[in-house]
Structures are given as structure tokens and as C-alpha cells.
Amino acid sequence: DNPFTDVEEDADYSKAARWAYEKELVSGNVFSPDAPCTRGQTVLFLYLLAGFPDAPLSTFSDVAPDSVYSRAISWAVDQGITTGKTADTFAPDELCTRGHVVTFLYRAMA
Incomplete structure (x- = not known):
């Protein structure tokens, strides 16, 4: 499941963002991919x-x-x-x- 409200499923970083969430490198429901x-x-x-x-x-x-x-x-x-x-x-x-x-x-x- 995608926990982020700002990460589209088809984004090239979507899988990596979900991996970072699963590894507890990031948290919350906003990833801020362009930050x-x-x-x-x-x-x-x-x-x-x-x-x-x-x-x-x-x-x-x-x-x-x-x-x-x-x-x-x-x-x-x-x-x-x-x-x-x-x-x-x-x-x-x-x-x-x-x-x-x-x-x-x-x-x-x-």
C-alpha cells in the first residue's frame, strides 16, 4: 500500500518511497518528493x-x-x-x- 498522499503510483520513485517507509527511514503520509x-x-x-x-x-x-x-x-x-x-x-x-x-x-x- 502507498501511505503517501503526494506520491502517484506511476511515479518513478513510488516503489523507492514505499521501501523507505517500510524500512522506517521516513514516516507520515506526506513524502515531499521534490523537497x-x-x-x-x-x-x-x-x-x-x-x-x-x-x-x-x-x-x-x-x-x-x-x-x-x-x-x-x-x-x-x-x-x-x-x-x-x-x-x-x-x-x-x-x-x-x-x-x-x-x-x-x-x-x-x-
Whole structure:
């Protein structure tokens, strides 16, 4: 079943959106397929897909310890998926380019 009110059955991403819902990467009844994805969201998707693994908490100045992205970012840094934008910032709200996304995916799968 398609839980999303904004995903047409014949959309090329329909199957992938339903898969993401089943894997609990997304929730609710609105998918927002045309919304941009941030660095924090991209890393969070990978973290959720990896099963919420534990990692030492990173101390980026722009990521609050209680942020929804905090553990995901810590895990991604610990796994070598990213090192952040600078030594002390991650830029979780910066939009991810396709280049960033494939780099994160490549490093996560390596």
C-alpha cells in the first residue's frame, strides 16, 4: 500500500518511497518528493538504514547533542563516511548535492 498522499503510483520513485517507509527511514503520509535533502537528512537516512549503530558523540559546534541528527552524524564520522565541512562544523542544514549523496553512499558501502 502507498501511505503517501503526494506520491502517484506511476511515479518513478513510488516503489523507492514505499521501501523507505517500510524500512522506517521516513514516516507520515506526506513524502515531499521534490523537497531538497540536507546533509543531516542524508546521513540520518544512512544511519537508520544501518540500524541505529552506536558511536562516540561528535562535538561539532553546529550540531546540538540532542539534535535528531546528532547520533547519525557521530556514526558517519566514526565510520569515515564524512569528516564534516570543517574540523568543528558539519553544516547539517546545508543542501546535499548529488555529488555529496553519492560520496556518502560510496563511503558507507565501502
